[in-house]
Amino acid sequence: MPTPVVGVLALQGDVVEHVGALERAGARAVEVRTPDDLAAVDALVVPGGESTTVIRLLDRFGLTQPIRDRVRDGMPFWGTCMGLIVAAHDVADLEQPTLDLIDVTVRRNAFGRQVDSAEVPLAIPALGAGPFPAIFIRAPWIERTGPGVEVLAQRDGHGVMVREGNVLGTSFHPELSGDERVHAYFLRMIAAASVFS
């Protein structure tokens, strides 16, 4: 297949880190700020950032419904930390709107505030044997998963990497780790999706 064009939502957050990691993993990466930008990509990554901010900006700049429509039509989607919160069905104990792209409930800042942010060697069988250097920053965990959701990694008994069909979520930041295995995994999801489309 031709090199996929992966959009990185660029309203706020660690956008260039994802762009760099996607390109090292073999994709072409572009920034997405408008519905027109979104229409031109094969897949979308929502990076780390502040979920309360980004959910408002998605609405303000007319991206909420176009993203929902594309993902429901099968566009591969990956959210990291903020991106996972934005993609979740709902947020535990908070009246926070979401895009509802994956049937999980997340709990924000579940591992603590910034002083509890940590680097953790994480077992992710889907990526092979070696532990993944997972970087958790004011990270959420996954408190509930729907029947179609596969938990790909756990920390302290809570899901931190999940997948439901074309939607992937990680509560940590592979884009900061210098290890592109999760980015490569997402590119394989894109390749598989394009075979059937």
Added chain:
Amino acid sequence: MNGDGRQTGTDTVKRGLAQMLKGGVIMDVVTPEQAKIAEEAGAVAVMALERIPADIRADGGVARMSHPALIERIMKAVTVPVMAKVRIGHLGEARQLQSLGVDYIDESEVLTPADDKYHLDKHGYTVPFVCGARDLGEALRRIAEGAAMIRSKGEAGSGNIVEAVRHMRAIRDGIAELSALPREELVARARDLGAPLELVREIAANGKLPVVLFCAGGVSTPADAALMMELGAEGIFVGSGIFKSTNPAAFARAIVDATTHWQNPDVVLKAHSSIPEDAKAMDGLDIRQLADHQLMASRGT
């Protein structure tokens, strides 16, 4: 290192939180209600303070860390990260804020310095620090001390962008100059900058700071924010510019929109136009009219 191999307080996680704030606006707030207005407008973090810089400037006297109960109330009011300021070199204040669990500490020239020679050794803390800089030498000294994020100093509470522009240009020009120097000149340049050679070599090789760089000091309109992003800021601190305007919610939202879409003048225009015409930006100060002892940016170099 903990039982599960977990490491807290590493450079990666301290610098990492600032990476998550990029492209966003961090707003000074003095009450939980203001914090909620800031969050609603789309702020990525708030700076919890007793007085905003314009009032600190007007009141005079010694400006200290805010009361922990106020900071705690603000932490409970919002879900975005909460930052708070300590006086330069004041480890007693910094240790308190770390125990309180604030997400970032600003070792700030806006407060009255506690130590007129030395900044904190910030490596020894789990909580990350942001520090101000007027030029590349100051920025690199703060990074060497452990700062995980750098901001321009501007002239806080002045409502005047000229100092922030000067500082952003100085930092950017300093980096561009290092990138162009032959390797044998870097030792002498490190001496002139008053910065460690390892950091100077890193900047020369990468053409950028190893930590996130925000603009602070004097931002009071959407166009100010767009200007600073164009000059290389990765995000914006707004101090007095929002809650010293006559319509904080409108200014806050417009500055957020302009920061997000700084590359698109149509959106910046729309953001500015969204502020009612009768709403006034904060009153500004002509910095040339200030006496040397009234300047904050020259504190802690």
